[in-house]
Amino acid sequence: MKVEAWIFTILTVFFLIVTPSYWLVTHETTGTAALTLTFFLSLMITGYLTLISRRIDARPEDKQEGEIVEGAGEVGFFSPHSIWPLLCALTLALVMVGLVLGWWMVIIAGALGMASLTGLIYEYYRGDYAH
Structure with missing residues (x-):
């Protein structure tokens, strides 16, 4: 410091x-x-x-x-093959486009965002990679 x-x-x-x-x-x-x-x-x-x-x-x-x-130390864990960050980015792009075109698209993007964010957060709590 x-x-x-x-x-x-x-x-x-x-x-x-x-x-x-x-x-x-x-x-x-x-x-x-x-x-x-x-x-x-x-x-x-x-x-x-x-x-x-x-x-x-x-x-x-x-x-x-x-x-x-x-x-040196542990840098962190990065998911090797996850689709959820891509879906979160696409949702954000859809929100930005929705701000230009209309609020109805922002509402749809918000619902998709909730689903993709939930998938990102809970990705390692189910399936083959559950811990």
């Missing part, structure tokens, strides 16, 4: 310098307000990451002598 905190510290200092410079050059209130809010957002994220980096144990990438092997 220390690397991320340093990156946002650099960003915060950048916006601290750029915001008054922008105001002096352009005298534009909208852009200056946006840069000021961006500075405070960056400051907030910097403070959060700094506090969190003090509270948690150092990650392998935060250590000076950290090894790549220390950061």
Whole structure:
């Protein structure tokens, strides 16, 4: 987390310098307000990451002598041959088309979406791959 905190510290200092410079050059209130809010957002994220980096144990990438092997671990399980993500994507496409053509298609896509999402969630609770 220390690397991320340093990156946002650099960003915060950048916006601290750029915001008054922008105001002096352009005298534009909208852009200056946006840069000021961006500075405070960056400051907030910097403070959060700094506090969190003090509270948690150092990650392998935060250590000076950290090894790549220390950061290795289980990435996760990815379904090798599932049709359900495709059906969920098609449902989302149908919802977007429905927003253009008419609400009746969104309602139909919502019903299909419930079915495809249920199939995706409960895929490994029945059949050959039940656990």
